[in-house]
Amino acid sequence: MRYLNRVFLVVAFIGLLSGLSFKAWSTDRSPDKNNAASSAKVAAKRGEQAKEKELATQQSEEEQASS
Incomplete structure (x- = not known):
């Protein structure tokens, strides 16, 4: 169970970093x-x-002048 918890935390951390770097890249283009x-x-x-x-x-000025 501890192994799955560590895997989840590592995956979440990597996802957070990639999301932040993509946000920085997309706004800094x-x-x-x-x-x-x-x-x-x-x-x-x-x-x-x-x-x-x-x-x-x-x-309109020309029309008014001609009439």
Whole structure:
């Protein structure tokens, strides 16, 4: 019974270490790159939306001026 208890403790300890190391590895995979990529996408989308909004206001101003 003591043997099984030791085996269980060793397996649990190894599992804990591997879980912690995987967590550290997955969070340390340069989050700056991921954030930079998503920030660039968001900035591009905002730029497109701003251009569309500006174009829409220009068109509405032209329509008001022509009428």
